[in-house]
Amino acid sequence: MKKTPLYEKHIQLNGKIIDFGGWALPVEYTGIIPEHEAVRTKAGLFDVSHMGEILVTGEDAETFLQRVLTNDISVLKDNQIAYTTMCRPDGGIIDDFLVYKYSNVEYLLVVNAANTEKDFNWLEENILEDVKVEDISAKYALLALQGPLAQNILQKTTPADLNEIEFYRFKDIKIGDIETMVSRTGYTGEDGFELYFAAEKAEEMWELLLSAGKDEGLIPAGLGARDTLRFEASLPLYGNELNENITPLEAGLGFCVKLNKDNFIGKEALAKQKEEGLKRKIIGFEMIDRGIPRSNYEIFAEGEKIGYVTTGSYSPTLKKNLGLALIDSDYTKIGTEIEVLVRKKSLKAKVIKKPFYSKKYKK
Amino acid sequence: MKLLEELKYVETHEWVRVEGNKAYIGITDYAQDKLGDVVYVEVPEIGTVVEAGDQFVVLESVKAASDVYAPISGTVVEVNEELEDNPALINESPYDAWIVAIDMSMPTEVDDLLSAEEYKELCE
Numbered sequence: 216m217k218k219t220p221l222y223e224k225h226i227q228l229n230g231k232i233i234d235f236g237g238w239a240l241p242v243e244y245t246g247i248i249p250e251h252e253a254v255r256t257k258a259g260l261f262d263v264s265h266m267g268e269i270l271v272t273g274e275d276a277e278t279f280l281q282r283v284l285t286n287d288i289s290v291l292k293d294n295q296i297a298y299t300t301m302c303r304p305d306g307g308i309i310d311d312f313l314v315y316k317y318s319n320v321e322y323l324l325v326v327n328a329a330n331t332e333k334d335f336n337w338l339e340e341n342i343l344e345d346v347k348v349e350d351i352s353a354k355y356a357l358l359a360l361q362g363p364l365a366q367n368i369l370q371k372t373t374p375a376d377l378n379e380i381e382f383y384r385f386k387d388i389k390i391g392d393i394e395t396m397v398s399r400t401g402y403t404g405e406d407g408f409e410l411y412f413a414a415e416k417a418e419e420m421w422e423l424l425l426s427a428g429k430d431e432g433l434i435p436a437g438l439g440a441r442d443t444l445r446f447e448a449s450l451p452l453y454g455n456e457l458n459e460n461i462t463p464l465e466a467g468l469g470f471c472v473k474l475n476k477d478n479f480i481g482k483e484a485l486a487k488q489k490e491e492g493l494k495r496k497i498i499g500f501e502m503i504d505r506g507i508p509r510s511n512y513e514i515f516a517e518g519e520k521i522g523y524v525t526t527g528s529y530s531p532t533l534k535k536n537l538g539l540a541l542i543d544s545d546y547t548k549i550g551t552e553i554e555v556l557v558r559k560k561s562l563k564a565k566v567i568k569k570p571f572y573s574k575k576y577k578k
Numbered sequence: 579m580k581l582l583e584e585l586k587y588v589e590t591h592e593w594v595r596v597e598g599n600k601a602y603i604g605i606t607d608y609a610q611d612k613l614g615d616v617v618y619v620e621v622p623e624i625g626t627v628v629e630a631g632d633q634f635v636v637l638e639s640v641k642a643a644s645d646v647y648a649p650i651s652g653t654v655v656e657v658n659e660e661l662e663d664n665p666a667l668i669n670e671s672p673y674d675a676w677i678v679a680i681d682m683s684m685p686t687e688v689d690d691l692l693s694a695e696e697y698k699e700l701c702e
Contacts, residue, residue, distance in 0.1 A: 231614075247640040248615045439614070439641055507618050507638045529617040529640055536618070558620075558636065558643075 219264035220356050220417035228435055236329035238265040240438055247439035251531040254403050254444055258362030259436030260424055263409070264417065266357050267331030269324040269338065273346035277319045283341050283480055284314065285463055287473040291316040296383040296398060299471050300463040301334065302481030306488060307459035308466070310334050311451065313400060315385055325357075327453045341480065356417035360424060360433075361407030361444075363575065368428035369397075369408055380408075382576050391423045402441060404448025404574040446526050449499060449539065449570035455510060456497055456525045456539055464488055465541065467497050467569075495522060498547045499569030500538050500555075504562035508538035508555050515554040515561065516546050524555065530571060537571050538564070579701060580607040582673050586688060587697035588649040593673065596688055601650045602676040605637065605668065608701050614639040616668045621657040621678055628654065628680065630687055635677055637668065650687050652680040 216239040225232065230241025240262070243250060253259045271280060280288050286299035295316055301309045310330040315323040326334045331352055338348045360369055370377050375388035377397075385398035393416045401407040412420060425433060442452070451457050456466055463472050464485060474486050502508065508527030513520055522542030530537045538555070546553060551566040581587075586594040591609035595602040610616070618638040628634045628648040635646035656679035661667060667675040682688075692700070 242641070243614060246615050443640060505618070506620070507643065509643060529638070531640065 217265070219262055220414045221262045221264065221421055224418060224421055225262070230435075230437060233438070235265070235438055238328060240265060241435075242439045243437040244435050247437070247443060248531045250434060250436035250440035251443050253432060253434045254362045254405055254436055254440060255532055256363065257432035258360060258364040258368055258407075258428055259403075259434060259440065260421070260428070261359040261361065261436050261441055262357075262421070263359050263441075264356045264414070265328040267326040267328055267334065267350065267352045268355050268357075268411070269326060269331070269335055270349045270351050271322045271324060271338070271346065272320060272349075273343075274320060275343045275345045276322055279341075279343045279346045280314065280322060281476065281479060282343075283338060285473065285479060285481060285485070286314075286471040287476045288314055288316065288322070289476070293318050294385055296385060296400060297471070300457075300468055301337065302463065302485070303459060304480055304484060306462035306464075306481045306484035308453075308457045308461055308463055309337055309459065311453055311457055311463075311468070315396075315398065330453060354414055355411050356414045356420065358410045358417075358420060358424065359401055359403075359407060360410065360428075361401045361403040361436075362405050362433075364428070364431040364433070365405070365407040366577075368424070368431050368433055371427045372423055377408075390420065393420055393423075395420075399577070402450055403444040404450070404570070404572050405444075406575060406577040442526075443528055443531055446528055446537075446539070447530050447532055447570070447572035448574050449572075451497070451539075452526065456541075461541065462488060465493055465496055493544050495541055496544055496547050497525065497539055497541050498566050499571060500540060500553060500564045501567045502536040502538070502555070502562060502564045503552075504564070505536075506555070506557045506560070506562045507536045508540075508557065508564070513556045514540050514542055515556065516543075516551070521546050521553070532572055537567075539569070579611070579698070580673070581694040581698055583694050585673065585694065586649075586691035587694065588647070588691060589697075589700055590647045590649075592646060592649045594649050594688070594691055595676070599682055599685060600655065601652070601680045601682050601688070603646075603649060603678055603680065604676045605646060605672060606697070607672045610669050610672045613637060613644055614641060614669075616665045619661045619665045619668070619677060621661075622654050624654055624657065626654045628652065630684075637665075646677065648680065649691060650680055650682055651684045652682040654678050655681045
């Protein structure tokens, strides 16, 4: 398994290490629930150094990205970020990620770890002259400091005014003595920051942040809490809600498919799907009967299979058993009763509004 | 890892406390630690007949569902209702948090279970 530069820290902190797409990462330290609660009420620190970073540079970088991504990045200002999908010609999602714009000749894509190589190859296959793509993942460590107290904590470590970094913006500043790219982004539904810096500074940064946040109740948080937090905020996870057989429209990501921009890969298929109407969609549901839905459990209505669970969990914040599912559009109206097959038993559930947890972003 | 001398154990990480012809069954400290926070316990109905080795209880942690196997054959005669509202008892106090009690049909099966010492070796 691959190790992040913080592997030794995770071991020291008694992190339970699991294999996450080939990476040895902690699923939890003290427990998913206490870590989840810390992020919702105070703050949590996540090592997400496994994420892939792909640098795109060159005179035609913007033209190139406009062509391979579904979102319109031409509207971005320097130091602004966009969430986007990258699709196949048939509209299937290759990956979903953030695009950081330094300038119209330099962009950073922060991609799902397990998709880094696939993304890189896809970009290379579709490359334009005068554009260069580089996988620089190994050079950077990435920490996510998330929670309502994240800004208070981070502010103690830097003279830069963090109020100047707005939602989905980033800035190169110093955290302690470490040159860091700080963005106001995250994957938890809370306010917070993501910090990119040289991999060899990882332990120093980890210690610096944990000690800065000690009085505020900052604790390290693992992949388990990262998943329950993003799930409550109904943020999709590649491999669960998203894959190459699902389009961004079906996944509810229409906001990052800009059909009015010039030709891009997947445009034709997505425009056609939109015009014809969606046959299936990702919805949120709540269990009525007792039981916890899990990924790939089948969903039925009126005796017919209508889809499957993409993510299911007990929700630590709402204290309910909830799920996201990809189902037939005929059953997606809020309040519709559906049945989830849990260990051969058919359990009642109903379609509810998502996100389950209203995001507390600072905008 | 905490172990109680007076209990019997199974390699699949259940413990058994014998009282007369009844066997109270829970999961070990080792198992609860591996599982993480338990948030839901699915138990068989009272009267269910089980054979040693049958999967008969499901424990759901935040992350996943895990099977619990009957260490002993017999009929389920009691379930711990306290766990319905407070499944976290399994994490807080695994040897008090019995899950089901079985009226044993083959009490000699107890002799095949592991002692605390034997179970400890297995976990190392």
